[in-house]
Amino acid sequence: MAKKHVAVLMGGFSSExxxxxxxxxxxxxxLEAEGYRVTRVDVGRDVAGVLAELRPDVAxxxxxxxxxxxxxxxxxxxYLEIPYTHSGVLASALAMDKKQAKRIAAAEGIPVAExxxxxxxxxxxxxxxxxxxxxxxxxxxxxxxxxxxxxxxxHPPQVIGSAExxxxxxxxxxxxxxxxxxxxxxxxxxxxxxxxxVPLGHTFYDYDAKYADGGSKHECPAKISLNIYQKIxxxxxxxxxxxxxxxxxxxxxxxxDRHSPDGEVVWLEINxxxxxxxxxxxPELAAHAGFSFGELVSWMVEDASCCR
Numbered sequence: 001m002a003k004k005h006v007a008v009l010m011g012g013f014s015s016e017x018x019x020x021x022x023x024x025x026x027x028x029x030x031l032e033a034e035g036y037r038v039t040r041v042d043v044g045r046d047v048a049g050v051l052a053e054l055r056p057d058v059a060x061x062x063x064x065x066x067x068x069x070x071x072x073x074x075x076x077x078x079y080l081e082i083p084y085t086h087s088g089v090l091a092s093a094l095a096m097d098k099k100q101a102k103r104i105a106a107a108e109g110i111p112v113a114e115x116x117x118x119x120x121x122x123x124x125x126x127x128x129x130x131x132x133x134x135x136x137x138x139x140x141x142x143x144x145x146x147x148x149x150x151x152x153x154x155h156p157p158q159v160i161g162s163a164e165x166x167x168x169x170x171x172x173x174x175x176x177x178x179x180x181x182x183x184x185x186x187x188x189x190x191x192x193x194x195x196x197x198v199p200l201g202h203t204f205y206d207y208d209a210k211y212a213d214g215g216s217k218h219e220c221p222a223k224i225s226l227n228i229y230q231k232i233x234x235x236x237x238x239x240x241x242x243x244x245x246x247x248x249x250x251x252x253x254x255x256x257d258r259h260s261p262d263g264e265v266v267w268l269e270i271n272x273x274x275x276x277x278x279x280x281x282x283p284e285l286a287a288h289a290g291f292s293f294g295e296l297v298s299w300m301v302e303d304a305s306c307c308r
Contacts (some may be wrong), residue, residue: 001034003034003038004036004038004056004057005036005039005054005056005058006031006036006038006039006056006057006058006059006060006246006301007008007038007039007041007051007054007056007058007059007060007082008024008028008031008038008039008040008041008060008062008153009024009039009041009043009047009059009060009061009062009063009068009073009192010023010024010025010028010041010042010043010062010063010069010244011024011043011044011063011069012043012063012064012065012068013043013044013045013067014064014066014067014068014251014308015144015167016040016064016065016068016144016255017065018066019040019060019064019065019275019277020063020065020068020276021062021181021256022275022278023275023276023277023280024040024062024276025040025059025250026060026276026277026293027280027297028040028060028199029296030293030294030297031045031060031252031294031298031301032307033294034294036298038303039054039056041054043063043068043073045242046221047073047076048076048079048080050207051076051077051080051082052080055082056082057083057086057096057190058082058083058084058102058301058304059077059082059083059084059085060084060085060297060300060301060304061073061074061077061084061085061086062176064275065144066096066139068273069086069092069095069096069137069272069273070092070093070096070097071088071089071090071092071093071096074087074088074092074308075089076087077186077306078306079276079294081216081306082306083213083304083305083306084249084293084304084305084306084308085247085248085250085300085301085303085304086246086247086272086273086300086308087243087244087245087246087249087260087308088244088255088307088308089308090244090247090291091243091244091245091246091272091308092184092272092273094243094244095243095245095249095270095271096216096272097138097139098117098136098138098172098269099115099117099138099303101243101268101269101270102115102292104192104242104243105169105242105243105267105270105293106240107241107242108239108242109266110238110239110242110265110267110270111266111267112266112308113174113175113176113177113254113268114129114171114174114175115173115174115175115188115265116128116129116173117138117170117173118171118173119159119160119170119171120160120165120169120170120171121161121169122170123135123160123161123171123173125155125156126156127149127155127156128156128173129173129175130151131150131151131153131176132148132149132150132151132173132175132176133148133149133173133175133273134146134147134148134149134172134173134174134176134296135147135149135156135157135171135172135174136171136172137168137170137171137172137175138168138170138171138172139168139170144167145165145166145167145168145171147159148176149176152252153194153201154213159182167192169203176242177254177264177266177268178254178256179255179256179257179258179263180196180204180224180254180255180256180257181196181197181198181224181252181253181254182194182195182196182200182224182232182252182253182255183195183197183250183251183252183253183281184232184233184235184236184238184250184251184285185236185248185249185250185274185281185282185285186236186240186248186249186250186251186271187189187247187248187286187288187289187291187296187299188247188248188299188303190253191218191233191234191236191237191284191287192282192285192286192288192289193220193221193222193233193288193289194221194222194224194229194232194233195218195219195220195222195281195284195285196218196219196220196222196224197216197217197218197219198217199216199279200216200217203229205236206219212293216279218281218284220285220288221288222256222273224257225283227263228255228257228261228265230257230261232253234247234266235251235253235265235267236250236253239251239267241268241270243265243270243287244289245270245272246303246305246308247300247303247304247308248274248282248296249270249271249272249274249299250256250270250271250274250281250282250285251267251268251269251270251271252267252268252269252270252271253265253266253268254266254268254270255269281283281292282296283296
């Protein structure tokens with residue numbers, strides 16, 4: 001029986017376009033190697049017409065950022081009745097909005113850092129909270145626009161209110177959590193392992209640490225105590241289910257073990273469109289669980305549906 005025709009959606013027009021192109025190519029290549037008929041679609045404003053003409057069996061969503069993972073393209077695919085990968089309209093929109101995602105997580109008993117959402121112009125010349133804290137756009141990924149304010153900094157970063165800023169008018173100011181960067185993926189109803197991310201030559205896991213060769217080191221599985229490992233797995237699955245995610249998701253955490261082994265575990269956010277580049281975390285976690293890259297993307301295609 002012939003395998004499905006898969007349209008791999010990549011590129012787009014958000015600030016994460018380069019990341020999406022880097023994710024889409026290996027996914028398309030792997031699906032072809034698995035025997036699928038693949039059409040690569042560099043997504044533009046005419047995507048609805050392009051897909052209506054193509055009529056693929058499945059849309060593999062390799063888009064990142066606004067329009068790609070915020071529920072917008074998912075709504076287009078629902079209208080066209082094309083089954084698609086990853087989360088649906090509502091879960092995608094909730095996860096992309098950091099304020100709403102944290103509100104849901106906190107209501108489910110998932111530990112989150114104290115934060116406030118405000119206009120970027122409201123930050124002004126005085127600190128909106130006691131340093132150290134983090135300022136981040138509410139609707140961006142790949143660490144775009146993230147600024148860390150250190151304890152000894154006398155005033156907020158001026159770039160937030162300047163004309164140079166291009167990451168939206170609303171920002172989240174969040175307590176900086178010291179410690180180690182941990183992440184955990186969920187695949188359907190199965191929680192995968194936990195990876196520790198160690199940035200190399202970077203103060204935090206920023207864009208270059210994520211995507212540049214040698215920008216970070218991944219410890220998979222993370223070298224942490226079993227009870228913390230299992231706690232993070234439990235919280236990742238809980239966040240995936242509470243927000244209503246489907247397919248693959250990845251939750252990011254901070255773990256502060258400076259004062260005790262139990263320490264503090266804080267959930268930061270959930271990614272409904274995790275990166276699928278050669279340096280990405282989900283393929284590594286899937287491989288640790290016994291899934292090759294080809295098996296992972298094939299599973300995602302076969303899991304695709306509408307009304308997600």
